[in-house]
Amino acid sequence: MTSPLDHDHDTLPDDVPGAGERPKSITLKDVARLAGLSPITVSRALHNPKLVKPDTIARVKEAAAAMGYIPNMLAGSLTTKRSRLIAAIVPQLSNSMFAETVQGLNDELSAHGYQLLLSVSNYSRQKEEDLLAAILSRQPDGIVLTGIHHQPGVRKKLLATGVPVVETWDLTPSPIDIAIGFSQERIGEKVAQYLLGKGYRRFASICARDERANRRRLALEAELRLHGVEPVATHMATPPTVLNLGREGLRAILAAGHAPEVVVCSSDVLAQGALIEAQAQGIAVPQQLGIMGFGDFDFAAYTHPPISSVHIDKRAIGVRAARSLIAKIEGRPPAGNVIDVGFELVERATTRTIVRQP
Amino acid sequence: MTSPLDHDHDTLPDDVPGAGERPKSITLKDVARLAGLSPITVSRALHNPKLVKPDTIARVKEAAAAMGYIPNMLAGSLTTKRSRLIAAIVPQLSNSMFAETVQGLNDELSAHGYQLLLSVSNYSRQKEEDLLAAILSRQPDGIVLTGIHHQPGVRKKLLATGVPVVETWDLTPSPIDIAIGFSQERIGEKVAQYLLGKGYRRFASICARDERANRRRLALEAELRLHGVEPVATHMATPPTVLNLGREGLRAILAAGHAPEVVVCSSDVLAQGALIEAQAQGIAVPQQLGIMGFGDFDFAAYTHPPISSVHIDKRAIGVRAARSLIAKIEGRPPAGNVIDVGFELVERATTRTIVRQP
DNA sequence: CTGTTAGCGCATTCAA
DNA sequence: TTGAATGCGCTAACAG
Numbered sequence A, B: 001m002t003s004p005l006d007h008d009h010d011t012l013p014d015d016v017p018g019a020g021e022r023p024k025s026i027t028l029k030d031v032a033r034l035a036g037l038s039p040i041t042v043s044r045a046l047h048n049p050k051l052v053k054p055d056t057i058a059r060v061k062e063a064a065a066a067m068g069y070i071p072n073m074l075a076g077s078l079t080t081k082r083s084r085l086i087a088a089i090v091p092q093l094s095n096s097m098f099a100e101t102v103q104g105l106n107d108e109l110s111a112h113g114y115q116l117l118l119s120v121s122n123y124s125r126q127k128e129e130d131l132l133a134a135i136l137s138r139q140p141d142g143i144v145l146t147g148i149h150h151q152p153g154v155r156k157k158l159l160a161t162g163v164p165v166v167e168t169w170d171l172t173p174s175p176i177d178i179a180i181g182f183s184q185e186r187i188g189e190k191v192a193q194y195l196l197g198k199g200y201r202r203f204a205s206i207c208a209r210d211e212r213a214n215r216r217r218l219a220l221e222a223e224l225r226l227h228g229v230e231p232v233a234t235h236m237a238t239p240p241t242v243l244n245l246g247r248e249g250l251r252a253i254l255a256a257g258h259a260p261e262v263v264v265c266s267s268d269v270l271a272q273g274a275l276i277e278a279q280a281q282g283i284a285v286p287q288q289l290g291i292m293g294f295g296d297f298d299f300a301a302y303t304h305p306p307i308s309s310v311h312i313d314k315r316a317i318g319v320r321a322a323r324s325l326i327a328k329i330e331g332r333p334p335a336g337n338v339i340d341v342g343f344e345l346v347e348r349a350t351t352r353t354i355v356r357q358p
Numbered sequence C: 001c002t003g004t005t006a007g008c009g010c011a012t013t014c015a016a
Numbered sequence D: 001t002t003g004a005a006t007g008c009g010c011t012a013a014c015a016g
Helices: A003-011 A028-035 A039-047 A054-067 A073-080 A098-111 A125-136 A154-161 A184-197 A211-226 A243-255 A268-280 A298-302 A314-329 B003-011 B028-035 B039-047 B054-067 B073-080 B098-111 B125-136 B154-161 B184-197 B211-226 B243-255 B268-280 B298-302 B314-329
Strands: A085-090 A115-120 A142-146 A165-168 A178-181 A203-208 A233-237 A262-265 A290-292 A309-311 A338-340 A344-346 B085-090 B115-120 B142-146 B165-168 B178-181 B203-208 B233-237 B262-265 B290-292 B309-311 B338-340 B344-346
Touching (some): A028 A054, A039 A054, A073 B073, A085 A098, A085 A125, A098 A115, A098 A314, A098 B115, A115 A125, A115 B098, A125 A142, A125 A154, A165 A314, A178 A314, A184 A211, A184 A262, A203 A211, A203 A243, A233 A243, A243 A262, A243 A268, A243 B298, A268 A298, A268 B298, A298 B243, A298 B268, B028 B054, B085 B125, B098 B115, B125 B154, B165 B314, B178 B314, B184 B211, B184 B262, B184 B290, B203 B211, B203 B268, B233 B243, B243 B262, B243 B268, B262 B268, B268 B290, B268 B298
Parallel strands (some): A085 A115, A085 A142, A142 A165, A262 A290, B085 B142, B142 B165, B203 B233, B203 B262
Antiparallel strands (some): A115 B115, A309 A344, B309 B344
16 A cells, blocks of 8 residues: 555655755646546545546556655645644643643544644633634634633634634533533532541642632632631742642742641642652651642652542543534534533542541 | 724624534635735735835734634645644653653744644554655645654655654664654663663663664663673563553563562653552562663652653753754754754662672 | 736536 | 536735
8 A cells, every 4th residue: 555655756856855945746637647537536536436436546546656646735625624623722731731631632633534733822821812813824623722711802703713612621601612621619629628528727729820720729718718717828839830839839838837737739740749848848748748639640649658639531631622523523413512521539648637636 | 902803793794603604714805805905915914014015004904803804824825835834743642751842842833933733653653654644735844753763665755745854752874854862772871881880780671662762672781781791571561651561560570580680661650660569569679679760750850769760851852853843944054964962861769789799 | 015917736516 | 427617815926
């Protein structure tokens, strides 16, 4: 299947590699000429074989292979108005939970013949808006965003284009189009309830300057207050989320004179940082300080002690985003407009029942 | 700058969101009509303002904003033969060193007005070749590959298209175009020398079924043999590389009756797995078993004990790939055809000088 | 500084 | 089953 291409070298000009000249491309017309057919027949033989006699298909394939023909999808998409391109914007890629979502998204897209145009917003809505302009000009068949809050006007602009959009990692009753994620609020509440149940009363937070992380934190605090507990300290960390921010966070909280019983972190990466800082300061975890993470990263189960966290099926978000988009693009009934992938609180050894002196 | 768009709602048909119909797009011609100009002037006002009178530019911008005009880059690229699109293929995204390279690549591309088309090969050369066909049809201005070994014919095909190509994470005197990475062989040798210097004599490997990892392993073994040391055991792990593969690897090696003094892993992820398995089996690291990783992941410095590793500037590979590509695309002199980003052996606590009973 | 003409490479529509 | 004509939306090349 690939070998016929091997003698294309005779046909093509021997260009000096490294020189800038792009060889003029071989088009459908060239293949048609070689095969003694019209361009449209070649097009059909390649993309719509049912409409063409087997003989002809063979002739076309041979000619195409012999010439090393590469279809120009820009031209194709220009007429069909279908690009088979899905664009995605994530806040961060390295050191983040989004890498797994992107991998899932890409795997599923790839399996269906779509390709992924990836951008990174660095947690900036303005950047997201700018990226969107560039993205839309490539006529994607679908768009995957992270989060449900965007720059003013973005929703309207997206709606106006009619491109299917999936918002991920969060939930809302009124998505632009489709939302796939989980409730930040329910996580905040659940974590609060869990830790209160363990007997913790003095809470601190290390929270990334990220809208979703912050909503989890606020929901946690609201739930605490319902139970008469007032959080003692919050340290905000500016993304990108790296381990050291967790260390700095705990250091700052302690330096300010706070003595939390437990510190809730908006990411396992920060939690690991806090854990390391605690150990560096000779603070026993969980005996003297509890630590709660988020995301259930692979390493969370293997730190010493392992980090209690909130598990999110990061890959599923990507896979389902791809499926929803493809379903919509291909006119099939989507699985629903708002998909809750849920979450699961995972208790490990950085939190434990508090025993207090009476 | 964005507010003029806000009253586009009057101009656009109120389409029911969720319905499938894509509103017919607003073209340059529409904007030209509204502005009372020719399409080409509008085009110039938007992309080549120097050629147009300030007045006119203002008129054009106003009209474009009022209509919510979104340029169609497919059409534009079709004529200019410039797509401002860079395609990249990585073996894996989650749990991998490549996420950082992709982030660096994307950041640098984005800063120069390029966008990233990302694909994942799952360590399969066949998949790489297939992806390449799809990629080429989108007329990218440049391509970033991982590794220097490809399916037969790939090199020739790429050369025939004339698209600038960067091969990353490895080095070769004869790249397709540009190579940016480091020498697997020198790493294997260096690691061997380092561990031999520490007194280790009984070596085992846990190695991903990945061509580069394997070459590092072979180079290590060659260097060992030069010093009269024969490795005792090798366990091959099939990607994707996840922590548990490291556990299984060490378990298998020990179960086979081998008693290595040190186990060399092709990734810190595997090394962490091996570390955890050792601890689970009550084997003291580094006292009874040394462990050597690769990649110097963020977590490597923070495991217990921290993992000795080989540091690679993962992000720099991406950034320099972007720069080289852009330089070449824009006709500027590239920094060189083969760029060695080097590596650094980082000694931590999973390896230490061996003291042997006489 | 602005406009006219032409064509990028392909697939849709209609015809044979 | 195959082909001819046409246009997708834009910009290069050449006027003026």
